[in-house]
Amino acid sequence: MEEFFIYLKIIRKRWLPASLVFVLVFFFLGYDRSRKAAPLYRASGTLIFETTSPNIADPFALGSQTKLSNDVVLIKSDTLAKKVMTDLQLPLDLDPKKLSTNLMVINPEKTDVIELSFIAEDPELATEIVNTWIKNYVQLDKDQKVAQTRELASFLEKQIPESQKELEKTAEKLKNFKQNNRILDITAEAGSTIQIISGLDSQIAEVEAQLASQKSRRDSLQKIFPVDSQGGITSTFVNESPIVASLIKEIQEIKTVIEQEKIRLGNEHPQLISLEKKRDVLEEQLQKYLQNVNIQGNSPQTNVEDIYQPGSNQNILLAEYANLDREIASLEARLKSLNQLIDNYRERVDILPNLEFEQEQLQRELNARSDLLQNLIKNYQDVQIAINNTQGNIRSAEFASVPKEPTTNRALTYLIQGFLGGILAGSLVAYLLEKSDQGINNIKQIRYYFSYPLLGNIPDFYRRKIDNITSDLPVKDNPSSPVSENFRAIVASFNFMDTEEKPLKVITISSTVAKEGKSTISANIALAAAGIGKKVLLIEADLRQPGQKKIWKNIDNGLGLSNLLQKENNALISDSVVSVMDNLDILFAGNNQSNPVALIGSSQMLYLIEEIKKEYDLIIIDAPPISVAADAQILGRMSDGMLVVIRQGKINTSMLAGTKESLIQAEVNVVGLVLNGFTADTDNYYYYSNYSHYHNQTNQKLKNKK
Template identity: 35%
Template structure:
């Protein structure tokens, strides 16, 4: 049994090409980030940190020795088992009142000379507990080491003062509370005793046990009666459901429809409406909707529908909608409806009886439940009397203890280490900041490159072209890179270049010769004579490919006719520097002869310009005259190339493609986007076009790791360095296509 190996499809070359392709914005972000880190590292002033420590005790030892109440005042206890008292005290140290008092005492200023803000102070203050101890560490960072020590000592001093005052305030608050509660507690004792006495008088409690047994007997009898009535109710509900299933309506709906079916006013309008609808159906079979007869009948129909709805509302007494098929019911349905109403009345009566029995049963149970509560209430009142008396005694004792604790002057925190002036600065080293800047810049480089690449919807490489179209790649034409001025770039976009003529020994020229060779051997059984060259969108270089391919074929001795069939934006007359006064459009409409319109641009190569641009180009190229011309041209020429418009923009290329031996699709990475390419592929498939293959134009060699142009460049450089030998010119028509 064979074992399958599964590998993750991670294309590292693709990611590397993205980083190379978007190097400019990514490098800008990288340099900016590293520059910021460098500036921050060298401009940052040294920072000094001073620290002090406070020791906390769970309770005041002195207060615990004096009184029990004094030991509880100021005691540190967490509310949550996950927290510690030190966490709470740390937040108190960071509290805004204490921080603001520190700022005011030391007259701290910011860089502008204004009083330092609390939020800026807290950024430099650190308060944390030392793990495993009851020690709280307080530290402060500042550019001035002496200021840092003063601030820490001041914060600890103010905190200890507030802690002592807080403990004394707790004792004073407890004393005031007890003093206020004593008179109230005495009153509560008297009220509890009076409440117990009133409870016994008001409820007349004499024989609660006998009353309870009689209540239980009555509840049992009501349970039996309620069960019997419930069974009868279920039987009535079943009959109602059976009638509803037969007629398909509930009781209220059935009564409503019965009233409507017996209403002469409703039935008269309904009959008239059905008559008008019948006439309208017949008239629509022979008349248009705009006919006055149809419009009149529709108006009558709408008026009758409104009148019908109005009379239905008068009968039913509401504005509910009722369909026309439900306005007429038969005699049998009327009988079933009457029986349904009777059954519903019986069901409602039994339901009311069950409800009455339930209420009576609930009343007895409520009374039976009251009896235990009365006994419980009597016991509760007795306990309240005892509790009130006990509370009164405790308050008297605690009042004396709190008065003693209030006069003490102790706290929970003690100073174990005062802050000293730091000698060495703290903070991150410059090399660490620079390293962090380089790491952050590298990450931002990658992120920027991928974000910029994601925003570009165009196809980037020839590999993506092959994966998207899945057609045979017949040729790859590298990009022509020349350093030209802005004006020359603008001119180049208008008039494509002819490297096969101007630079016959270049890599681009050989790419076109490779394309014509692939076309020759594409179909060994059937000779290709007529092809249509098109693209997905404009500016992909289809006209340039047509011109250079035609020239490459003509140089081999074949008679080639290049037809500019792009009657929207023709380009061939610009490429060959021809006039476009007459051309293909004139020949199609018989306003000019072919011999007058065609131009010989070089040996074995004739060019037929587009001619005058017609108002409807598709009507000309998709005509029988166009097909006949192509047949005639194929008899006189060895090869015919038609330069057609982009497929996504106009339908001319699809029409012309059916008249040829196949379509050659030109795709330029960096120009066509994936949406347009997918649409082009869909149009070709739906129209049943024969696609010969792809020509990937404008290939950037640096973006194509799988391209053979790397070796081609080295080969042609080596070839250029060797002396050129004279070669015999191939005779014409020696290698027919």
Template identity: 35%
Template sequence: MAVNTENDSINFRQAWRIMKRRWLAVTIVLSSVVGITGAVTFSQTPIYEAEGKLLFNKANLYSSLTGITEGQNIDVPGINSNNPLETQAELIRSQPLVQKTIDALELKNSKGQPLTIEEFSQKLKVTGVKGTEVLQISYRSSNPKLAANVVNTLIKNYLENDIRTNRTEVVAAREFISKELPEVETKVRSAEYGLRQFKEKNRIVELQEEAKTSIKNQSDLADEIIKSEAQLVNISSQIQALQNQLGFNSRTAVALYSLSQSTAVQQLLNEFRSSQDKLAMERTRYSDEHPIVIDLANKVQVLRQQLELRVVQTLGKVQNLNERDLQIDPLKQNLTAELVKLEVERTGLSNRVATLGNAFNLYKQRAKILPSLEQNQRQLERNLQVARQTYEQLLRRLQEVQVIENKTIGNARIVSEAQVTNRPVSPKLYLNLALGGFLGIILAVGAALTLEALDGTVKTIEEAQELLGYALLGTIPRLSVSRHYRNRDISTLPIRDNPWSPASAAFEKLQSTLEYTLPDQVLKTIVITSAIPNEGKSFVSANLALAMAQLGRRVLIIDADMRCSNQHQIWKVENSQGLNEILENKIDLQTASRKVANNVYLLTAGTTPSNPFATLASPRMNALIATAQQEYDFVIIDTPPVIYAADALVLGKLVDGTLVVVRPGAANSAISQEMKSLLTQSTQRVLGMVINDVMDETDSYYGYGVQKGYYRLPVTK
């Protein structure tokens, strides 16, 4: 972002000029504010502040008692660990300590009555030093010794109360812990019993190891079941093949195999068959009524019954077996034995598969309840652990409290006691005066700017340039009496009477600048006017004529301000006849004009006509200007102010250009803008403006000339 230092410099100079113009208002406001501030400051009673400091032991503030309250949520009276320094500050400001200090020192207020706690608290300040464990205690009073005594007494009362409170808190803590310890011990035992009972009920030794073992056993049982089932299928296939080959099922095979292996059955069977053979032989020889046949038939019958009884005894139940099945050949006997063996193996494998399945299901059911058992066990173990930790902490805290109870210690110690000071903290003389001066400067500047804003006159060159927008052709300084002319009057013709003055140099510069206003033609006739009277248009006209005459040019001054002519007074000549008489065709220019200086001729206004505007607007005025241009090198027409008469607007159209004179402090902004509007509407050729009566002698041009001695009086012989 660019900074326009030139504009800033201009604004600063403008503000400085405003301050200089309004110096009286600035001085009054500034001196008033500073004076009031000083009076108020010196009228106040000096207030002194005494200060003491306490250092707190962090270990004591966050004591073992605090550890119990934080860890076990036990409410011990008097303990607060959220912000210990604020807690101690509130204790220092507490009513009992404050009242005890007031009573000890017999403090009184301004009315002679005992000081109240509220009045005391307003003068007391307790703050913590940031980043430390230090509390700063200060008290203000008009008596410096009393302020120090108050702080020291308050600190003493606090320390005594702190020690007494600590002892009381420790005793309360010991009693509380002693009361809670049996209950916590009971909780520990209850938790231990509950955990043990849970393990016994659920047959728990080590759940993690049991879970690992259960998974492994389930895997092994699954493998064994698969193998046994495969063997069972194989044996069942073999049994089915043997049953098909023998023609009977396994149950019959078992029965026949058992009977074939029974000696008693086989002996009875052999005897039975032998008796049958004999009976059959005898029947061939004898009739059925023969005693031998009858005996043999009875014997066969008895043997049959005995054989059936023996079969029942051997098999354990009645079997529908033929006599031929009771005795089989060796081959069939071997197959039957093999079938019986396979049946036994199948039965064993079936039992094994069932047993393994039951075991697998038991492990599986156990595995399902292991997570819930583990969760319950952990909860019980946590309860036991918390109970044990609480019990151990209470035991440890009880020992610490018993040790602390036998000591007399406090939370703080004195870092520095309050000292009597002779330097008041209120009122702050230099600060108040500085603030008063600063406020006075602001108010003074504001007053100056306000007065400047209410005053609508054009005061500076910059304001004139911004308002009118005309080219600045020259600035004429205010005329003053130098130290060489201390006993002389100020001349209205400094070019003639004081050629070494800054005003003379300003007019010389003005006539030089006018030469370049019309680059395309030679400037010979100009109208000099202003917005209102007393802006110095006649003064400028006369001195500009002298400045041009110094270059050897014949210059004519026409005083066209018939309403209020002034040129004859400046040049100190008669005004009996002049411009009015020429326009009335009574005399000619040669007769009416007068030589007032070397190469300078003056045509006065003459007698005042009844209608000056009509007189100046007549064709003879145009002819007069044309004649003057032929006879003179330069013609200057002094006209009335634009606001009061239209003469300048008419004459401005008859000449080469118009020169506007502006005097700071004379015309206001509205009038100057109205003048510009009139000149613009009348299509005037405004050459520029001249700022007259500039009183700022510090201007670089004029100041340089005065300081360096360029304008000195000539040496007289």
């Protein structure tokens, strides 16, 4: 809201250029166009689209709302606009983009309808454009549908052979897997394998029992007739073979003779040696015979004579022992075979789950590829049928009829456009002028350059007739007005700054440029100071353009400051000073205006100020503007402090910057600022309005009491 009031103040300030721009824009944009405006006619048609879900006949169909959004863009394409221009034989210089821009295409939310409308001065032309546009788009939609379907058919035709190859590869992979792993039916195989393992467990238990029984019998025989298994077999063969028995008998007889002859003849007797050779020959024949019948072929050589035990009982025991040993060996071999077989079956059972998982994966892949191939074949057949039956996505079309009544009153529209455009343009111009204006319009701008205290903000009382003030001296002519109170407040601030260490007895009042009201403010401050009992002297030091003569009418005595400084006719201070009221004297500029800088900067001026300080409590020096000459800076250095007057609308930022630099270079003691005529400050404006209203009410009450 605050920004709105700021804009209103800007427009009020710049009302003249803003009004001129408003009138020009309104005339050319609104009034002139409204006089030439012809009535416009709107022709409208409708396209209704299919709402069914996407199928193989429309493979590129998207959601309804997205699809229609694409159709809206396609309808307004330049290509379709050119086709309409060709069909209707419209002028070739007509821009297709302009034609498509004038065509309004609307898709109401959550509907499958697109509305086309065209506005033109000729109702029949508008109708022909809409209907031709609808016909062309219906045909375009059908052609696109057919093209898309053909593209899909070509795609499917390429995919079917590839899919068939992949199916054959997967089937071959499954067949090889079954062959390599000897799989027919994994479930049946798992059941039968478990049964076989159970049967083998029973057989193993039975064989182990038989083996334990036979070993027990063999151990019993070994206790009765100690012999190992090979010895038992050999003994049975030896005892049952007549050749072996004969050879063994002869060997035993010779050994007996040899032992006898050793005793009788000695170990070296030839006959004994002959007997030993005969013995060796018989033993060699026995060993050869045994080797030929494979008795000792795979066992360490056994002394046959030791195992030869003639007699039927021993032979029976040896035969039974040999049979037991053979039975035990047979049972052990059978047990080993059964254990090996059951281990093989168990290993098969362990890998059956992995084989089943791999087979299922291959089978699923085979089924998926088979289904994909069947779908591709079916879709290809459907697409071939759809190519000949394609009708597009448009279900129906409602063509436009020739409008009878105009759609809009363009004259009123142009007037409204001109009015709004004028307001906008005028406001923009006012805003740009305000932004480009370097003038000082508010206190913030002054604060940016000066940090001096603000001693007063004087309204433009004389020009605006605030508080019914009709003169330049409201302190004298309207002493009870708020403006007079403001001048008294400035004087009161002087009292606060006047100390023994830094007395404030001589005050120079100046401004940046001429016509900022420094002379009027100097005179009213002098009146306010005299009104509180101080003896005041107002010195008019602006020798170039003195302004106090205009303010104090018919008071000048002809002598003044220039006369005193040049000592013309031995002029004295008492002769040159004019008393205007109690406690207030004025020293006017005088008549001589030659070389003001030399006069103001002379030692005589400094001496004059020192002499005057002895007679007066407060000396107000009305100095020239700071930017005009160096007079103000010189007087500022001679005085105890300077008061700078700034008037709204008279200076800009560059002037203010120059003033600041001049005061800094001159090392002038600036005691404060006085703002003059700052009505753009809202707070200040309302303050004076409210205070003035309160003051008028108070005066009226006093009059009524009297």
